[in-house]
Amino acid sequence: xxxxxxxxxxxxxxxxxxxxxxxxxxxxxxxxxxxxxxxxxxxxxxxxxxxxxxxxxxxxxxxxxxxxxxxxxxxxxxxxxxxxxxxxxxxxxxxxxxxxxxxxxxxxxxxxxxxxxxxxxxxxxxxxxxxxxxxxxxxxxxxxxxxxxxxxxxxxxxxxxxxxxxxxxxxxxxxxxxxxxxxxxxxxxxxxxxxxxxxxxxxxxxxxxxxxxxxxxxxxxxxxxxxxxxxxxxxxxxxxxxxxxxxxxxxxxxxxxxxxxxxxxxxxxxxxxxxxxxxxxxxxxxxxxxxxxxxxxxxxxxxxxxxxxxxxxxxxxxxxxxxxxxxxxxxxxxxxxxxxxxxxxxxxxxxxxxxxxxxxxxxxxxxxxxxxxxxxxxxxxxxxxxxxxxxxxxxxxxxxxxxxxxxxxxxxxxxxxxxxxxxxxxxxxxxxxxxxxxxxxxxxxxxxxxxxxxxxxxxxxxxxxxxxxxxxxxxxxxxxxxxxxxxxxxxxxxxxxxxxxxxxxxxxxxxxx
Amino acid sequence: xxxxxxxxxxxxxxxxxxxxxxxxxxxxxxxxxxxxxxxxxxxxxxxxxxxxxxxxxxxxxxxxxxxxxxxxxxxxxxxxxxxxxxxxxxxxxxxxxxxxxxxxxxxxxxxxxxxxxxxxxxxxxxxxxxxxxxxxxxxxxxxxxxxxxxxxxxxxxxxxxxxxxxxxxxxxxxxxxxxxxxxxxxxxxxxxxxxxxxxxxxxxxxxxxxxxxxxxxxxxxxxxxxxxxxxxxxxxxxxxxxxxxxxxxxxxxxxxxxxxxxxxxxxxxxxxxxxxxxxxxxxxxx
Numbered sequence: 001x002x003x004x005x006x007x008x009x010x011x012x013x014x015x016x017x018x019x020x021x022x023x024x025x026x027x028x029x030x031x032x033x034x035x036x037x038x039x040x041x042x043x044x045x046x047x048x049x050x051x052x053x054x055x056x057x058x059x060x061x062x063x064x065x066x067x068x069x070x071x072x073x074x075x076x077x078x079x080x081x082x083x084x085x086x087x088x089x090x091x092x093x094x095x096x097x098x099x100x101x102x103x104x105x106x107x108x109x110x111x112x113x114x115x116x117x118x119x120x121x122x123x124x125x126x127x128x129x130x131x132x133x134x135x136x137x138x139x140x141x142x143x144x145x146x147x148x149x150x151x152x153x154x155x156x157x158x159x160x161x162x163x164x165x166x167x168x169x170x171x172x173x174x175x176x177x178x179x180x181x182x183x184x185x186x187x188x189x190x191x192x193x194x195x196x197x198x199x200x201x202x203x204x205x206x207x208x209x210x211x212x213x214x215x216x217x218x219x220x221x222x223x224x225x226x227x228x229x230x231x232x233x234x235x236x237x238x239x240x241x242x243x244x245x246x247x248x249x250x251x252x253x254x255x256x257x258x259x260x261x262x263x264x265x266x267x268x269x270x271x272x273x274x275x276x277x278x279x280x281x282x283x284x285x286x287x288x289x290x291x292x293x294x295x296x297x298x299x300x301x302x303x304x305x306x307x308x309x310x311x312x313x314x315x316x317x318x319x320x321x322x323x324x325x326x327x328x329x330x331x332x333x334x335x336x337x338x339x340x341x342x343x344x345x346x347x348x349x350x351x352x353x354x355x356x357x358x359x360x361x362x363x364x365x366x367x368x369x370x371x372x373x374x375x376x377x378x379x380x381x382x383x384x385x386x387x388x389x390x391x392x393x394x395x396x397x398x399x400x401x402x403x404x405x406x407x408x409x410x411x412x413x414x415x416x417x418x419x420x421x422x423x424x425x426x427x428x429x430x431x432x433x434x435x436x437x438x439x440x441x442x443x444x445x446x447x448x449x450x451x452x453x454x455x456x457x458x459x460x461x462x463x464x465x466x467x468x469x470x471x472x473x474x475x476x477x478x479x480x481x482x483x484x485x486x487x488x489x490x491x492x493x494x495x496x497x498x499x500x501x502x503x504x505x506x507x508x509x510x511x512x513x
Numbered sequence: 514x515x516x517x518x519x520x521x522x523x524x525x526x527x528x529x530x531x532x533x534x535x536x537x538x539x540x541x542x543x544x545x546x547x548x549x550x551x552x553x554x555x556x557x558x559x560x561x562x563x564x565x566x567x568x569x570x571x572x573x574x575x576x577x578x579x580x581x582x583x584x585x586x587x588x589x590x591x592x593x594x595x596x597x598x599x600x601x602x603x604x605x606x607x608x609x610x611x612x613x614x615x616x617x618x619x620x621x622x623x624x625x626x627x628x629x630x631x632x633x634x635x636x637x638x639x640x641x642x643x644x645x646x647x648x649x650x651x652x653x654x655x656x657x658x659x660x661x662x663x664x665x666x667x668x669x670x671x672x673x674x675x676x677x678x679x680x681x682x683x684x685x686x687x688x689x690x691x692x693x694x695x696x697x698x699x700x701x702x703x704x705x706x707x708x709x710x711x712x713x714x715x716x717x718x719x720x721x722x723x724x725x726x727x728x729x730x731x732x733x734x735x736x737x738x739x740x741x742x743x744x745x746x747x748x749x750x751x752x753x754x755x756x757x758x759x760x761x762x763x764x765x766x767x768x769x770x771x772x773x774x775x776x777x778x779x780x781x782x783x784x785x786x787x788x789x790x791x792x793x794x795x796x797x798x799x
Contacts, residue, residue: 221763242569246766292565296588353744360760361588364749368561368589371750379749380661 027211029484032218032227034238034355036385037195041187042175043163044119044126047417047425048388049405049493054215056407056494057197058102059163059181062093062112065408065492074409075157079107079164079182088151088445091159095142099204101166102186109138114167116146116159118175128417128425129161129406131442151445157313157410185213193217219354219384228253228479235484235495239477240357241298247479254480259302260491261311262405262474263414264356266366267391269398270429270467274345278431278465282322283332284347285469287373289324293362294472300357304470307415307462308454311473311491313447314411316455318463326373333373341374349379351401352387359401362471394428402426403474407492411454412442419467429467437461528796535792538785545782549605552598560599561750564590569768585770587760596752597775603753605782607667608733612726614672615733616679620718623683627691628706634684641677649674653736657745667746671736675729682725683718690717724793731786738779754779 035050043055056064062080082094099107113136119126120133127133131154135147148155164182169175179187184205185197197213216233218224224236225243229250239247239255247253266288268275275281294301305321308314330341338344347370351363360381367377380397382390390396406413417423420438421430437458444450478489489495530536548555568590571578578585584593626637656670690696690713699709734754740746741755742762749756754775761771 222765225766240763242764242767295565296568358588360749364561365563365565365589367750368563371561381744381749383744 028214029210030214030216030232030234032216032224032233032236034219034224036217040176041179044124045176047125047128053493054195055163055179057185057213058179058183058187060183061160061163063160064494065160075160086145089148091146091155092139093144095144096204097142099182100202101180101182102200103180105166105168107164107182108141109144111164111167112136112144113138114170115162115165118165118170119162128423129158129413131155131158131412151443153445153447153450154410154412154442157408158413161406161408161413184208221354225479228481231481235478235480237478238355238357239479241300241477244299244477252482254482256478256480256489257299258476258489258491259311260405260474260476260493261309261407262403262493263304263309264403264471264474266469266471267400267402267426268468269394270427271394275398277336279332279336281466283329283336284370285322285466286325286332287329287370287375288366288469289369290471291324292365296362296365297358297472300475300477301472302475304473306459307470308411308459309473312411312414313409314451314454316459318459320460320463322463322466329373344375346376346378347399348397349377349399350387350390350397351379351381352384353381355384356403363401391426400426405493407494415458415462416442419462427467431465431467434461434465434467525796529792532792534788538788541781542785542789545601546605548598549601552602556595556598558592558595560595560752562591566590569764572770584774587771588764593771593774596757597754597778600752600754600757600775601778603664603747603751604734604737604755607664607737608730610668611671611675611733612729614668615675615729616722616726618672618676619679620683620722622676622680624687624710624714626680626684627687637680641680644677653740654745657740662745662748667737667740671733679722679725682722686718686721687714690714720797724790724797727786727790727793731783734779734782
């Protein structure tokens with residue numbers, strides 16, 4: 001009898017544990033990223049998309065932007081609940097009260113000031129999110145004034161990119177070690193390529209009903225696909241266009257598509273030969289068949305006819321948009337002093353594999369079309385981590401393939417960061433005419449006038465001098481498990497998990513006020 | 514003496530080709546080598562001829578396929594039959610050169626170890642032990658990640674990774690042969706070491722290594738394909754069987770031929786070499 005009772009009790013414990021495991025699995029959301037994390041939790045230390053993505057869940061910003069061609073200017077309040085311009089140099093924010101950091105400390109105006117002061121260091125990559133160094137004044141515990149030296153049209157949309165950090169963490173230099181934000185998800189631990197976050201029970205917008213959020217780096221698109229179809233992953237990003245029919249045929253999985261704010265660029269290193277010559281850059285651009293590249297991409301790409309993607313404020317089709325014309329390329333090279341193309345130096349060209357769709361394929365196509373006019377290309381296809389390192393290294397390569405995706409309608413987050421001489425990033429272009437045009441549009445706070453400057457001056461100038469060639473605009477394709485209801489990833493490449501009904505509810509975001 | 518050698522040689526060849534499987538395997542392998550050699554003459558398209566509009570065309574044996582591209586096209590519209598022909602050239606060349614390096618280094622190291630005295634023997638065998646304790650793939654990946662993978666660097670890396678086993682095998686052969694009466698007698702009669710190596714050891718060592726040469730060739734095809742598959746082998750615009758397979762992996766679900774057909778060629782090469790090796794081993798150990 002005793003033995004039987006023991007067996008019964010043990011069986012009950014086992015069943016309860018097993019059931020607990022099943023329930024636990026239901027409450028776990030698994031997202032797979034195509035890009036690795038940086039390993040440094042300081043949001044100002046990088047501009048890496050995957051790291052920005054995971055930070056969106058751990059940190060809050062003052063507000064956020066769904067982005068999208070239907071209403072690119074829409075902002076959703078988060079830690080800021082209201083704003084107004086005191087004068088053309090001063091933007092005042094009212095902050096949300098009752099918000100706590102994950103370590104239990106209160107969020108207030110001092111944290112906003114400390115964060116913006118921290119970011120206002122030109123040596124930090126995150127400085128590029130700001131339109132310049134800012135002066136922040138604490139008016140009271142929940143009111144801050146942000147003051148600029150001159151009127152800056154890009155200020156409002158740029159500020160929404162900065163995650164709010166704790167003043168104490170900044171003062172104690174703890175930012176890099178551990179992410180302490182106010183967001184809905186609390187960092188728990190990392191094992192291998194998996195980052196595990198737990199639901200924040202004290203989240204100001206209400207805690208997520210899911211218990212755990214796993215963010216996994218899976219570099220290979222086929223592995224992500226099979227993981228989704230096998231039920232191991234709930235959402236996978238960067239689905240290859242060829243995998244879409246397979247996912248659509250599977251009853252347990254779905255496809256989501258959005259024209260994103262991401263542009264894919266062919267970056268020219270403008271600080272040294274041969275691409276320190278704008279005529280050479282233009283010539284090479286004419287030798288590249290962008291329509292062919294969009295064909296290779298299939299559903300993953302849309303044509304780009306401007307240096308601003310169509311989902312952002314300021315987009316206008318550029319009248320002098322470069323179209324594939326190898327004869328014109330040869331003429332321009334002659335004009336640039338390369339009458340004998342065999343004397344043109346070999347171009348070192350770096351691209352990635354496994355992260356963006358089809359990078360290797362269209363890189364080979366670009367090398368082939370350049371080869372047709374006699375340009376020799378030394379193509380290097382790198383895994384994501386070494387590619388990231390090479391992309392940020394000004395001495396690495398003459399041409400680099402990269403994407404640029406900033407989750408804001410603000411066009412300066414693309415064109416100023418990449419092409420103004422002060423930012424020294426990727427293109428390293430040092431062109432006074434381009435910088436002057438960028439300063440002019442940034443200083444125009446009348447949005448209609450600003451739009452006219454962008455459409456009629458800045459964008460045509462960028463297409464003329466082409467410090468980087470916009471290859472196409474990315475169409476984000478993600479696959480998600482059928483149990484994830486109404487999942488929608490924003491064109492800004494962000495997504496939020498907040499409230500969920502069983503098993504996963506509406507993926508909607510914060511209340512707008 | 515000459516007649517005896519010729520007779521021995523004829524008997525050896527006769528024994529080999531008596532086996533039908535050996536015959537078929539040899540013919541198949543030879544055919545693959547020949548088509549690789551004459552690839553520029555028989556390829557219907559240029560190796561990097563891209564036709565974007567015709568990308569992922571099906572092979573002739575699938576519905577919707579045609580004889581315009583008998584094995585279909587890849588993601589850039591390149592004819593798969595053409596890139597297999599040129600890929601075979603690079604794969605076979607790397608495999609052959611790697612095996613030459615492996616055996617060259619292995620045999621020389623083995624001879625030095627067996628005949629060079631205790632200190633040299635200890636030194637070389639220690640190097641062998643260290644090398645054998647390191648997984649080949651990790652060594653190859655590290656070395657190739659530090660350099661630009663070319664036919665030359667891949668050959669050297671694979672050669673450097675593969676020599677230890679043959680050094681040991683050669684050393685063992687030399688130690689056994691060194692004790693034989695005719696070697697002792699030759700030494701007593703004043704024969705120099707180099708002459709003894711040339712007259713007696715080389716033939717024995719090479720004959721013993723011959724089956725392994727064949728097997729190693731097949732292994733090098735696989736290693737080269739693996740390295741190219743993971744992006745550490747031949748770089749674009751050059752192709753090998755591994756790069757074609759690696760490029761095609763994202764299409765595995767909806768255009769399986771891009772990866773699978775080159776893989777089939779690898780299977781044909783390694784299977785035929787395996788049968789050749791089996792017959793050689795059987796005859797040489799009789």
